[in-house]
Amino acid sequence: MKFNRTAKAHWEGGGKDGKGSLTTESGVLKESPYAFKTRFEDAVGTNPEELIGAAHAGCFTMQLSFYLVEEGFTAESLDTRARVFFEDGSIPKIELELKGKVPGMDESKFKELANKSKENCPVSKLLNADISLKTTFEK
Structure with missing residues (x-):
């Protein structure tokens, strides 16, 4: 069995002060927010x-x-x-x-x-x- 799946990331700004979103082909993630704070601190969003x-x-x-x-x-x-x-x-x-x-x-x-x-x-x-x-x- 062979197949592929796609996910996309969008980012604006710098590493620490920027922000982005993640979207998956299935639509389960749709412009889900991620940023420095969601990754390294405690903020709402994914990482x-x-x-x-x-x-x-x-x-x-x-x-x-x-x-x-x-x-x-x-x-x-x-x-x-x-x-x-x-x-x-x-x-x-x-x-x-x-x-x-x-x-x-x-x-x-x-x-x-x-x-x-x-x-x-x-x-x-x-x-x-x-x-x-x-x-x-x-x-």
Whole structure:
């Protein structure tokens, strides 16, 4: 399967005093604001790091759901949090935290498939960062 997706960024002004917006092909983001303050301080709007976190959490979780089905299981719930660390102009680390409830599955198989997903989801493969995974298995 091959496809592509498009996102656009618009920016006006300098790095610290400027402002911009992000728009995605799907329309989920439509001129969503971003700026220095939304990235490095606490202001309303989005930033590249949280978008990377959302993409990574979403990709990883969907990958895991495919692996579960391959093994004959269906998740009741999978919740993933991705914490993206920004340090000195780079993203050296991402922490994934997964909580899952999969009826009929044991915890060791769940962890095995979660780790396989962490290694093989397309976003994990893209990122040049140390990616850790903490799992919580709910019975």
